[in-house]
Amino acid sequence: MSQPPGPYGPPGQQPSQGGPADDPGVFGAPFEPRPGVYGQPPAGPYGQPTASYGYPQPPAPYGHPHPQPQPTGPGGHGSPNGPTGPNGPRRRSRGRTAGLIAAVLAGVLVIGAGVWFAVGDGAGGEQPLARESTGASTAPKRPSAPPGRTITPAPKPADLNAKRRDGESRVLWVQENTVDLPGRGATQYGPWFAGDIVAKAMYRTVSGYSAADGTQKWSVAVRTRVCAAPTLPSPDGKIVVGLESGTTGEGECDRLQMVDLRTGKAGWSTQFKREGVWDKLSDLTLAVNGDVLTVGRTGSADAYRISDGKHLWDKVPGNCQPYGFTSGSVPLAATSCDTAADDHAVQHVRRIDPATGRELWAYPVKKGFKVDQFYSTDPPVVSLRKGKERWGIVILNTDGSYRSQLVGNAGENYAPRCGKEMRPQNPNLDNCLGVAADTTTFYMAADGGEAGGVVAFDLATGKSRWRVDAPAGQHPLPLRTEGGRVLVYLEATRANGSGRGGGIYALTPAGGALQPVLRHPDSASGVEGPFREATITYSGGRAVLMQEYVSGGDDKQEKAIVAMLAFGD
Secondary structure (H helix, E strand, O other): OOOOOOOOOOOOOOOOOOOOOOOOOOOOOOOOOOOOOOOOOOOOOOOOOOOOOOOOOOOOOOOOOOOOOOOOOOOOOOOOOOEEEEEEEEOOOOOOOEEEEEEOOOOOOOOOOOOOOOOOOOOEOOOOOEEEEOOOOOOOOOOOOOEEEEEOOOHHHHHHHHHOOOOEEEEEEEEEOOOOOOOOOOEEEEEEEEOOOEEEOOEEEEEEOOOOOOOEEEEEOOOOOOOHHHHHOOOOOOEEEEEEEOOOOOOOOOEEEEEOOOEEEEEEEEEEEOOOOHHOOOEEEEEEEEOOOEEEEEOOOEEEEEEOOOEEEHHHHHHEEEEEEOOOOOOOEEEEEEOOOOOOOOEEEEEEOOOOOOOEEEEEEEOOEHHHHEEOOOOEEEEEEEOOOOOEEEEEOOOEEEEEEEEEEOOOEEEEEHHHHHOOOOOOOEEEOEEEEEOOOEEEEEEEOOEEEEEEEEEEOEEEEEEEEOOOOEEEEEEEEEEOOOEEEEEOEEEOOOOOOOEEEEOOOOOOEEEEEEEOOHHHHHHHHHHOEEEEEEEEEEEEOOOOOOOOHHHEEEHEEEEEEEOOO
């Protein structure tokens, strides 16, 4: 099979016409270091800390939409979630985007026939890890707030709604943080929807709230810190979260706790083995497919029945192991193979039966490239990376065969936002904003400084069809496709105390103007603005925004932080 010319130049240049024959195309720009990691607190959305509406130190962002039912995307949610440094998780730099360049041939990321894969040891029983909350917390106390920093309580929905204009939606609820947190704050996992409940997990609690008015319906206290969670719950409203093995914040993430989101009752719990260097050092990924939970990490995996906690499998023949899965109706897995070099550099995209671990098909990835994210599962759209500088997006057919690879426009930067980038500890592979797909088209956010846009790509050819720009300062993020349209979240803006509200908008397959579906009120732009890089969920006619990380200078500040925000008609 012939290979394309290469290598290719940096974003904005045309591909060169020479170079190694095995050098893949469609590469991205280098990823620059982010602020807020290893030693200095992250700045606010506009480069400096802000105290407005209880945001003394803005939570680190990122998110994944997961409305239900789940029509498309990894985990079925249309496109499709702790910290690593002393001051919490990484933050996305608005200018840190990547460009795709030039075309590639079908064989460029293919290395041969499918390979069997294997997974690791099973799990043992464990005493219950959860109990009904009493409101008490053992979180270590933080130092006093820096002098001169003020706290402004969040506005009431009624006050914000009193100023809304014709055609604008209502603010349904504004939820300030209610969890007493450790000194450096904690990650929020979710939100998950089950009937009229919207739920989240943070630190040592799993809590459920009314989706209509935000009132807390139940709370479950768990013994140790939540360290991992699936992108989606089961169809009957159950979630299984990962817990650390100790209370010091340095234990392994090796315990599981099931919680029924509809009733707020804790169910079964267990502990699984993490053996060997690769297993102990690797991230943990959780995914839900029907009544099955899969637990992936490098060199090992496990599967459990969610309804009763029964361990289903941990080994199949071969030397390739699934280290990451997707939630939803199309279960895809990223696998790596244990070779003589012991580098796990040989990887595949596979579709598996989550109940048995049986492989249905396998797509071999060119050696050295790794499965980065699943942008969509139906159709399969997969982000592949080699180090920090080379990036490709491959589209597969439903049987796992090659379909096409994206061809980026010269000088155009693309800005999908994924939990793996923003939440380095135990990130899932199916939680991205800014990407969506239907049967013929893939949609991706593009970054152009103050003028972001949405670019549509033909899945048959990988080439772009059109681009629609957003209003200046309002970056658009595709969420999912639904009813023949792509739904897009448009971020809010803040400027000198005033700004424009965000909202949910739609684009037709032909592009055109952004059409409002749920236009958030301008009067709420001040409280919505700090959610520019949060989890965005649109479900049941409601838009729910959730900060990925919550941290304040002291107890008063952390309790004043707006952790979740909801809009609706």
